Amino acid sequence: MSRVLRIGNASGFYGDRFDAVREMLTGGAEGGGLDVLTGDYLAELTMLILGRDLLKDPSAGYAKTFLRQMEEGLGLAHERGVRIVANAGGLNPAGLADALRALAGRLGVPARIAHVEGDRLPARDGVLAANAYLGGAGIAACLDAGADVVVTGRVTDAALVTGPAQWFFGWRPEDPGGYDRLAGAVVAGHVLECGTQATGGNYAFFTGHDPKLLRRPGFPLAELHEDGSAVITKHPGTGGVVDTGTVTAQLLYETGGARYAGPDVTARLDTVRLAQEGPDRVRISGVRGEAPPPTLKAGLCRLGGFRNELVFVLTGLDVEAKAELVRDQVEDALARGPKPRPAQVRWELARTDRADAATEETASALLRLVVRDPDPEAVGRTLSGAAIELALASYPGFHVTAPPGKGAPYGVFETAYVPVGEVPHTAVLPDGTRLAVPAPQERRALAPVPEPPLPEPPPSGPTRRGPLGLVAGARSGDKGGDANVGVWVRDDRAWRWLAHTLTVDLFRQLLPETKELPVERHVLPGLRALNFTVTGLLGEGVASQARFDPQAKGLGEWLRSRHVDLPEELL
Template sequence: MTSDGVFRIAAFSGYAGDRADALKNQAANSGCDVLFGDYLAEMNLATRALEMRKFPDLGYERPFLHHLKLAAPIIAKKRPKIITNAGALNPRGLAEEVFALLDKEGIDDLQVAYVEGDDLMPSLDELSSLGESFPHLEDARPLSSWRLKPASANAYVGARGIVAALKAGADIVISGRCTDASPVIAGAAWFHNWGWDQYDQLAGALLAGHCIECGAYITGGNSSGFRAIKDQYFNFSMGIAEINKDGTFVVTKQPGMNGVVTDVTVRSQILYEIQGNVYLNPDVQALIDDIRVSDLGRDRVRVDGVRGVAPPETTKVGICGVAGYQAECWVAATGLDIQEKFDVLRRQIHENLGDKMKEFDVFDMTQYGVPMENARTEAQGTAMLRVMAQAKDIEAFGPARHLLPLVNPDGLGHFPGFQWQMDSRTCVPVPFMEYWPARVHVKHLPLTVRFVGSIKKIPVPPVSPEETKPVVKQSDYDSPSFNAAKWGPTTRGPLGWVVHARSGDKGGNANVGFFVRHKDEFEWLRTLLSREKMVDLLADEYKGHRIERVEFPGMLAVHFVIHDYLGRGVSSTVRMDSLAKSVAEFLRARHVDVLNKFLVKSKI
């Protein structure tokens, strides 16, 4: 371990399908003794739950095994500790596969541990008898009011189980649905020997974990400033966090690989998928009102100003239920009269289905794209209509059990130039999951650490009520009134000429954070971006959504949460942008009056 008192941890995955060679590269070249891979998102649990209906022995993220095999020779030599939540719904199953893989690679002296306790399916009835109603995060409806039967239920647990495993000598720790940042909190808490009441330090580690949990996002991936590094926009390195004993940290990356770490990439990632100014975690509540981001140059960015208070008495539970069947297909129209062509198709579909349309919970027909005028190629002159259908019963899709006959009911009586997708696999109805984000009291969540090939068993007591604090209320306030006259000459154009943004999903909600490059631009941004202006920017996407707003002066940022933007959540949303990643770019492209004095400096 390092001798300067700084804990260094390198990320090697931001989702299950991330770069296969990242674990190998970080093990070989990062200089970090602890490596961390995040493999889970909300949709993973739904996908793995469907998988386990056919294959009960699976339910974990198999790509990790491939990543580990590639890295095995380096791991055998350098022996870093590895922490991952790739266990998903079956951490024991993955841990046993990891043990077998290492044995096959001739590595027989690494201890593989796994953490159990997040899976609540076996104990739902017992927990209900103890008073748990699993209220929905948005409106507190009890789980008993849900029309579906749970197929999986996983609590978002914290870092304590992983710390126990590390203290017991584990070299590789496999967890299930711990929070994305929990492995980083665990590594820092273990290294610095923090107590669970050192809230400022834990909160700093939470934000450090949030910064590097999404792989290449911290080094320029998904960045609205991508044009500045477009010549090296491939083969990204992943992030490294250097966490000090006081919880402040520096984000950096491997030298010699593509990507950058700047205040723009770090602010983008901090604003990604947050609830507001209070970042909740089972181990601590991080208060980020006063967070500061300082670019130190040379791919090094310092983050401080994070404060912490005791963790909340409840944590999130991701509950999935089989909601029915869904299918989708695409129809293309080219040239003139695009709207009229799609209107004809919509009428044909409605006329054909008649009362059977009521058998669908969703039958959505949304146009994507607008043809270029006087296009020089067919592709440039083409728009797409996405048809997406969901129904409780597969019989709704007709005797063919296929969406295409419903989408083209009149056969050759279609509009001129009709095209559809040649690969029709997505048109075959398949089961889909609906997501119920809920709460459960942490006092009911004991964890257990086990080691593969050993009878060793370490009980990890739950967080006691005495260790918790009521959830700190998220701030929600509007901007001062905007007086356009005081700012000077403007040019009408995209907000994104001078404003960065990042968006993502939080259950059925979407969050989006806007920020500027220069301090003199922030007062303009915070007064411009009121709730009313946000409604204006959303335009036809606004359907009466509740909108929360908060400011982060230390990041020159304004942040919004758009409630129910994704409907019932990622796994069942009608939107093609199911993870709400495109919301920020849509809003940046909306036109506002941009100050000329900002444009003189340069456009993003």
């Protein structure tokens, strides 16, 4: 009987459910325990936050929440024989490893601590943090050396699974079928990385499940097999739900085309097959892999300048005219101010008001002003003066949601690519030995996958106008300044319709914000899904807060709310 690696996740971001570590370590006590527990703490915005922490304190730069979680989790993991792997080291994995050793000493837990480094790139002008995304081989080397806890800096989210898998099964990329096995682990890791998004969190069809189940979803785990296949599940008795829909949604999250590239392997998402194996059990199989690309992705975080915002409340009648008046007044005041007009000025009117409303709040619309400039005075004192002087001189009912404040710094995230040989991937073993981690020798440049043949179009029939979301689910997210929207359906009849109906042109019509931007459509027949990538929608990334929804979290739900002609047979 083949061995199975049971690997769970207890964090999808810095600030996720604090008790999840304990829940995952104790939830499988009745014969269903874990071999490895992972935690993902590093989003793009987190790297900027940690960079600012490090400027203030050279011993900081890691996720302090993880260290507090280990005050209880370290002993529990040791008792149960569970290895812990987390990227909580952020910009200072060595510092976190030292803090963990000190904690283990205080607790009397004989935990062997290791860490992975080498992801930090040489300093660049104006860059607060520059990190390459490493793969899982360094983690595997630390586990091979007997580490009980491995903390890393910037690795790919999936490396938290590929590393333990390489250690547990002894996989090597050059072995026959090696890339396919690694690709299976990448897909399993991508499902686990965002925690409860795989168990019913943020799920488009949530109304189809018992609300009590979704009140507190349990965290996911994967039963990874030696051939690279996996079963996604959760601990018995925990909340949430695992079905092919929740797994599909997470597979589409923050991805692009059929080739999902990483430092260990390029996984072919167009080969993924899902099957409901039982209650809260979804099998992933058939994943094919290819040699990784010759470069590593890197994230560059820098301070972009200063921003400020002000929200005007427009109540009752003549909302458009009120908005026009106050816009003209503020623009005139900014032009006459002591500083030049801010480099970027953006106005957005949200018509949240209703006619003949029963409350003042529901009778009001919101006019949002966002300004950016390299000079804090231009977005602080200048904007404050322009707004305050209008308090008694503007539209009837003038007020704002909060008084104007000082300008706050904002960050910019940029993506770069560096040759693999320029990044010194290093495993620092429990005894302090520094081990250079070799990269896979075979490399394959990325190329688009030709669009696969579409299914036969459905026969024509009666249609009814209604929201796309009556038929299709969606999940959206961010990658730097770009956004993706994955759209999927639940049966073959709906897939025949979706594949031929939701073209790039219709996508742009439904989401007018994307009309002038590059949009690509990627077809994933095995998931009955289309994945759209929109270049530049999010400006300079989440930290710059360029739009109302800076991480495109709601973009998919906006798309689902738009009305199209739906075949009546699908309703």
